[in-house]
Amino acid sequence: MAKDENDDDLRARLDSLSTALDAQQKASQDQKAHSGQTEEAGRSIGRAMSLGFRVLTEFVAAVVVGGLIGWKLDDWCHTSPLFLILFLGVGTAAGFWTVYRIAVKPPGSPGSLT
Structure with a gap:
């Protein structure tokens, strides 16, 4: 009878350990699973910020380059703000065109918005 009680005690302990392990x-x-979702959210935010900075720098660069070209042409041709205004407009249009091209890339392609 002592052996049956020891076996029952051991089985009860084994069952409780199995339950705790499960x-x-x-x-x-x-x-x-939760940390995987957190990592994916962090990657998504990082990608969005990277794309935002890219769009910003390309737009600003286009306007600045257009302005510099217009300013230098005005200096060479001795015209006051004619080329500066013209090339600022061209630079702005080029900046918008670049932003548009980035925005319409197919989803999943490098540099796309989604």
Whole structure:
């Protein structure tokens, strides 16, 4: 009879350990799933910020280059603000065109908005 009681005690302990182990594995899997979602959200924010900075710098660069070309042409040709205004407009149009091209890239392609 003592042997049956020891076996019952051992089985009860084994069952409680198995239950605790299963609960710990489930908690570990839940934590991994949650951290995976957090990492993906971080990557998504990083990609969006990178794309935003790219759009900003390309637009500003186009306007600045257009302005510099117009200013230098005005200096060479001795015209006051004619070429400066003209090339500022051209630079702005080029900046908008660049932003538009980035925005309409197919989803999933490098540098696209989605």
